[in-house]
Amino acid sequence: MTTHKTPEQILEPIYRKEDLIKIEEELKKDDLFIEYRGRGGSLFKKLNPLPRQGLVEAPPNYQVTRNFIEFEGERALDFAIKQGKEQWFTPLLVSTRPFRGPTLSSDEVITHMTREIESWESNPMCKTLFETLQKTLPDNIDKIIAFGSGSIGNLDLISPHRIADVQSCREHALLLTVARALNERNGITNQKDGVAIYLQDPSYTSVCKSALKTYGFQIVDGFGARGFTMVDENTLVVGHHPNYPLREIIADLARPAAMCWSPPTEPRFENAPPRRKVYATDVDSVRISKMLQEYKVIPIPGFRSKIPIPNHDDFQIEWMEEPCYDNVWYVRSL
Numbered sequence: 001m002t003t004h005k006t007p008e009q010i011l012e013p014i015y016r017k018e019d020l021i022k023i024e025e026e027l028k029k030d031d032l033f034i035e036y037r038g039r040g041g042s043l044f045k046k047l048n049p050l051p052r053q054g055l056v057e058a059p060p061n062y063q064v065t066r067n068f069i070e071f072e073g074e075r076a077l078d079f080a081i082k083q084g085k086e087q088w089f090t091p092l093l094v095s096t097r098p099f100r101g102p103t104l105s106s107d108e109v110i111t112h113m114t115r116e117i118e119s120w121e122s123n124p125m126c127k128t129l130f131e132t133l134q135k136t137l138p139d140n141i142d143k144i145i146a147f148g149s150g151s152i153g154n155l156d157l158i159s160p161h162r163i164a165d166v167q168s169c170r171e172h173a174l175l176l177t178v179a180r181a182l183n184e185r186n187g188i189t190n191q192k193d194g195v196a197i198y199l200q201d202p203s204y205t206s207v208c209k210s211a212l213k214t215y216g217f218q219i220v221d222g223f224g225a226r227g228f229t230m231v232d233e234n235t236l237v238v239g240h241h242p243n244y245p246l247r248e249i250i251a252d253l254a255r256p257a258a259m260c261w262s263p264p265t266e267p268r269f270e271n272a273p274p275r276r277k278v279y280a281t282d283v284d285s286v287r288i289s290k291m292l293q294e295y296k297v298i299p300i301p302g303f304r305s306k307i308p309i310p311n312h313d314d315f316q317i318e319w320m321e322e323p324c325y326d327n328v329w330y331v332r333s334l
Contacts, residue, residue: 011287013252014077014091020225020253023092027067027223030054034094039077040087049096055221057206058101068202069224070095073245074285092225102153102207109153109211116169117176117215125322126177128302134181136298137236138257138331141182143196145220145227146175146238147246153207167323171240172199174323176215178236191216200227231256233332240324242282251291255332259295263328298329 019037026034030052033045050067058064070093080089104112120126150168175197183194199212200220209219220227228249231237235256239246247261265283303322 011290013287014074015071015228015249015252017229017253019090019092020229023069023094024222024226027069027094028054036090036092038087039080039089042087044088046094049094055223058099060101061103063098063100065096065098067094067223068097069093071244071249073248073281073283074287075283094223099203100151100154100205102205104153104155104207106153106207106210109155109207110214112155113152113169113172113211113215116166117173120170120173120323121177123321125302129174129300130177130181132298132300133178133329134185136329136331137178137182140234141195141236141257142234143198143230144175144179144236144238145198145200145231146171147227148201148239148242149175149199150201151203151205151208152211153205170323171238172212172215172217175199175217175238178238179216198227198230200224228253233257237261238324238327240327244281245285246282247288247291248282248285251285251287255291255294257332258298259330260324260327261330263326264289264292292330294332294334295330296333298331300329 022037023034027048030048032048032051034048035043035045037043048067050065053066056064056066072089072091072093076091077086077089080086149171152168152172179191179195179197183189183191186194188194196218197216198218198220200222201208202222202224204212204219212219220230231250231254233255235254236258237250237256238260240261242262250256250259262282303325
């Protein structure tokens, strides 16, 4: 039984583009079984947890359980190797979870979203980010792909926890700022002719999609894997607090022009309680570290982003003024 990974096993990609495409196709079939390919190349089938359901949406103010794709990273592979089951390991699994329906109309969402965009764009941090990115982002970026920016169609406008909803709106507003910086640098004044902004978040409702399209966003439909297949060397990748190994996925699939995502997690992760370690998702790996050797950090003056990431037990509500408040910006240097 193998208990330790070889150097080849450590650097060998876990995620492959063809597997991401395949699992989306399998779910689209909506059959009773889903076919997987194990790490050894063997094909096997598992029951579809929710066949004949597809991407059904919950009615307003309700929720529905449906399929979504889970991503198993390097730690799960380590466990499979120790159990002598590496050949059956698959980093993509179909699971289920509840999805909320909309609580607002499209018009209400647009009103709220517009207010948050105006608030963000009047903040000095927005001007600083705009000017810094105009000077530092690579010239070859032709698209932005953002993962998990959050639903904006089922907001609770009177909830004491509404601050999280504000953050989702502001993360989308930040994407518009980045696209505007790139477009104006290229002499493009019409967003439709400039850098495309793609969004992937399985939690988007039809109301979210309708509202976001009015701002020029393009929605990547599916069960949560399709957007990763679109990432290439001309992409800016954005993700904030993902509940899956975002950085591992990208490190295996492409070398984007730039990224805005979590800083190295090792200092915080190593000192975390055992229970938190079990549930941590986007943690460091050898493949991530190797990838980041090809990138340099863009410092954004005046922002609160830190390396290492702040301890969330000491969370400060003021951070919510800053979209993606603890992310780090990277540009490719090699």
